[in-house]
Amino acid sequence: MGWERRRNGSRYYYRARKIGGRVVKEYVGTGPEAELAAAQDADTRAGRAAASAARRTTRAGFDSLDAPLEAFAETLESLTHASLLLAGYHRHHGGEWRRRRDA
Numbered sequence: 001m002g003w004e005r006r007r008n009g010s011r012y013y014y015r016a017r018k019i020g021g022r023v024v025k026e027y028v029g030t031g032p033e034a035e036l037a038a039a040q041d042a043d044t045r046a047g048r049a050a051a052s053a054a055r056r057t058t059r060a061g062f063d064s065l066d067a068p069l070e071a072f073a074e075t076l077e078s079l080t081h082a083s084l085l086l087a088g089y090h091r092h093h094g095g096e097w098r099r100r101r102d103a
Helices: 031-086
Strands: 002-005 011-019 022-029 089-091 097-099
Touching (some): 002 031, 011 031
Antiparallel strands (some): 011 022, 089 097
């Protein structure tokens, strides 16, 4: 996406878009119209980048809140595993819990 210089030294502005899974270049033009289109595309890209950074920051905040919950869940799973083993259960082929016949 952007400016392309041809053999004659002229610059042409193109936009790249995906249509049906393929990238297609769309000719925009040269001169002031192309400069305006390039500026608008740059503003659009900057807005998308800012939104993406905000989403990453929000996601990082949620990940930091999830860490204690994940630690608690691991501890709870270990305690459950230990109590089922003490009660005479086993994991059948690593899957579901079953009571041992000889218990």
